[in-house]
Amino acid sequence: MGYLSVKGITISSYPHKEKDRAVILFSDELGKIKANMRSVRSGSSKRSGLSDEFLYEKILLYQKNNWFTVTDVTLLDAFVKAKSNIDNYKVFSYIRELVILLTPFEQPDTQIFDLILDTIKMLELIDAPDTILASFILHFLKYIGFPVKMPEETRDTYYFLPESEGFSNFKGVTVDQETVKEIIFLSDTPIKNINPVDNTKIILQLLNNFIIYHADSNHFNKFLETIEKLSNI
Numbered sequence: 001m002g003y004l005s006v007k008g009i010t011i012s013s014y015p016h017k018e019k020d021r022a023v024i025l026f027s028d029e030l031g032k033i034k035a036n037m038r039s040v041r042s043g044s045s046k047r048s049g050l051s052d053e054f055l056y057e058k059i060l061l062y063q064k065n066n067w068f069t070v071t072d073v074t075l076l077d078a079f080v081k082a083k084s085n086i087d088n089y090k091v092f093s094y095i096r097e098l099v100i101l102l103t104p105f106e107q108p109d110t111q112i113f114d115l116i117l118d119t120i121k122m123l124e125l126i127d128a129p130d131t132i133l134a135s136f137i138l139h140f141l142k143y144i145g146f147p148v149k150m151p152e153e154t155r156d157t158y159y160f161l162p163e164s165e166g167f168s169n170f171k172g173v174t175v176d177q178e179t180v181k182e183i184i185f186l187s188d189t190p191i192k193n194i195n196p197v198d199n200t201k202i203i204l205q206l207l208n209n210f211i212i213y214h215a216d217s218n219h220f221n222k223f224l225e226t227i228e229k230l231s232n233i
Contacts (some may be wrong), residue, residue: 004061006030007076009116010098013051021051023070025059026099029199031107035061035068054079054120057195082123089131090227091123097223098137101215102144111143118192130200135186137207142187146214148207150184160206162213179203 008027015021021037037051050057050073060072078157082088095116103112119136123129129194149166158180161172167180175183182197183206197203208224 002063003071004029004063006059006061008033008057008059009113009120010051010053010055010057011096013053023051024100026103026113027059028110028113029108031037031109031112031194032103032105033068034105035059035070037070037073050075052078053096054083056117056120079120079124082120085123085127085129087127087129088123091119091129093223093227094133095119095136097220098140099212101217101220103141109143112140113145115139115143115191118190122191122194128194128196130204131186131194131196132191134183134197134200134203134207135189135191135194137204137211138183138187139191141207141210148183148187148210149178150187162210166210173206173209175202175206 001171006025006027006029008025010023011026011032012024013021015229019038022034022039024032024034026032055075056073056077058076059070061068062071063069083092099101099112099116103109115136119141122132125134138148147166149164151167155169158175158177159168159170159172160166160175161168168174176199178203179199182199183203186194186203188195211220212224
């Protein structure tokens with residue numbers, strides 16, 4: 001119990017009690033945590049807006065038992081440029097969904113923290129949201145212990161099978177050589193160094209099927225249905 005100072009990114013935010021908001025943060029020191037921001041829904045609050053999703057903040061927490069309360073917060077970056085592009089919404093949605101679904105609470109992971117931060121920064125640097133998203137998913141899966149297995153050798157025909165942890169020698173969905181090269185490039189290259197690739201639609205389909213198989217989550221299926229509907233608007 002006591003005070004803790006962290007840097008964190010708000011992943012999700014929802015009303016709590018009459019004037020508070022509960023937030024899910026991914027922090028540099030504690031990993032994913034749930035915390036209460038008091039009175040931020042009050043019109044007179046100086047911290048109104050500081051509980052919005054995908055803000056990068058310096059946060060002072062008070063911990064009592066298993067509950068965290070935000071006692072002070074300083075905005076470091078609101079990622080205004082990234083949020084001004086409607087096409088980036090899908091990337092933010094995936095980050096929220098995968099972090100909430102697949103990361104445990106209070107388990108520090110600086111790789112995931114840096115990945116989230118670098119991913120959002122890349123949305124402000126290059127106009128290639130699907131490439132950035134594919135890179136994020138590949139690295140995220142690697143960091144949580146479910147890496148996509150890459151081909152072991154150069155082949156005329158490649159197969160992708162989630163049950164075989166990724167690429168398979170003998171069965172699965174066929175994948176062309178150019179798409180395989182792009183997947184390997186995105187998997188091996190830090191997200192802050194990537195360049196746009198062409199076959200992101202196919203890559204994301206493969207990765208979604210991989211997540212569906214390993215997460216065994218109806219919630220993720222519903223999430224994908226929502227994303228598909230929004231993409232068709």
